Amino acid sequence: AQTVTQSQPEMSVQEAETVTLSCTYDTSENNYYLFWYKQPPSRQMILVIRQEAYKQQNATENRFSVNFQKAAKSFSLKISDSQLGDTAMYFCAFMKPWGYGGSQGNLIFGKGTKLSVKP
Amino acid sequence: AAGVIQSPRHLIKEKRETATLKCYPIPRHDTVYWYQQGPGQDPQFLISFYEKMQSDKGSIPDRFSAQQFSDYHSELNMSSLELGDSALYFCASRKRTSNADTQYFGPGTRLTVL
Numbered sequence: 001a002q003t004v005t006q007s008q009p010e011m012s013v014q015e016a017e018t019v020t021l022s023c024t025y026d027t028s029e030n031n032y033y034l035f036w037y038k039q040p041p042s043r044q045m046i047l048v049i050r051q052e053a054y055k056q057q058n059a060t061e062n063r064f065s066v067n068f069q070k071a072a073k074s075f076s077l078k079i080s081d082s083q084l085g086d087t088a089m090y091f092c093a094f095m096k097p098w099g100y101g102g103s104q105g106n107l108i109f110g111k112g113t114k115l116s117v118k119p
Numbered sequence: 120a121a122g123v124i125q126s127p128r129h130l131i132k133e134k135r136e137t138a139t140l141k142c143y144p145i146p147r148h149d150t151v152y153w154y155q156q157g158p159g160q161d162p163q164f165l166i167s168f169y170e171k172m173q174s175d176k177g178s179i180p181d182r183f184s185a186q187q188f189s190d191y192h193s194e195l196n197m198s199s200l201e202l203g204d205s206a207l208y209f210c211a212s213r214k215r216t217s218n219a220d221t222q223y224f225g226p227g228t229r230l231t232v233l
Contacts (some may be wrong), residue, residue: 033220043207045162045224052220091161097220098150104175105213106152107222109161 002027004083004094006110013082014118020067021077021113023092030054033069034075035107040088048090051075082117089114121144121145123212123225131231132200140195140228144212150174152222153185154209168193169215179197197230205232 003026013019025034036048051059051068058066063083065077079086092110096103124143133140144151150169151192154162155178164177179185182200187193197204207229209224 035221035226037224041158042226042228044226045209045211047221050221095220095222098215104167104169105150105215105220105222106164106167106175106177107154107162107211108164111161 001114002029002032002042002094002096004092004108004110006090006092006113008113009042009111010114010116012116012118013079015082015084017082018078018080019082020113021079021090021092021115023076023077023110025073025092025094027073027094029095029096033097033109034066035093035095036064036075036077037068037093037109038086039091039112040085045091049077079115084117084119087115087117123210123223125210125228128226129229129231130199131233133233134200134202136199136200136232138197138200138230140197140208140210140230141218142193142195142210142212144191144193144210144211145214145223148210148212148214148223149191150213150215151187151191152211152213153179153193153195154211156227157203158206160206165195200232202232205230224226 034051093107098105152167153165156162165179207227
């Protein structure tokens with residue numbers, strides 16, 4: 001079974017600085033997807049960034065980028081130029097593609113990291 | 120762009136009562152997932168549907184059932200409610216034939232059991 005571990009329950013960063021959130025996962029699969037979701041106080045689940053395991057290039061979305069280390073099974077999220085609106089719970093999630101090894105594509109989440117951006 | 124719609128947004132029930140949560144996926148999305156997020160917890164997968172058929176089950180109690188209808192909307196039926204069922208229930212949808220493999224979440228239904 002796949003597991004996702006986020007070892008930092010809480011983190012804080014000053015506005016405009018850079019912060020990195022850690023995520024490791026355990027799987028025997030070779031093909032899968034990894035995601036970072038943001039959950040602000042409104043509790044809405046917002047997709048931040050996705051990474052396909054067969055792509056070596058790290059994904060980037062504006063101020064958000066990942067460091068994907070497949071051999072180490074590590075998937076960290078870097079937030080540059082942190083903004084007050086980045087304050088939220090961040091969840092790392094794993095997903096096997098549909099039909100791959102019987103998967104129907106459900107997400108497996110880590111426990112989350114609560115990020116506070118301070119002015 | 121249209122998003123996933125969930126209703127109601129908030130629901131308060133007494134123990135042993137029944138609740139029905141509804142999910143309307145993004146148009147042309149054929150797959151629906153239900154997740155339960157307890158207070159301070161990560162979302163846990165409950166059940167999924169593809170083309171109106173149940174496709175997978177996670178940690179869904181036997182007291183819960185769900186179905187997907189011909190218009191692709193889905194309903195989660197919860198009976199004999201317990202205090203521990205108080206949680207945020209998310210529905211997510213995706214288009215199975217898409218290469219995106221990305222699920223889009225609704226705003227959630229907050230269920231409180233008293």
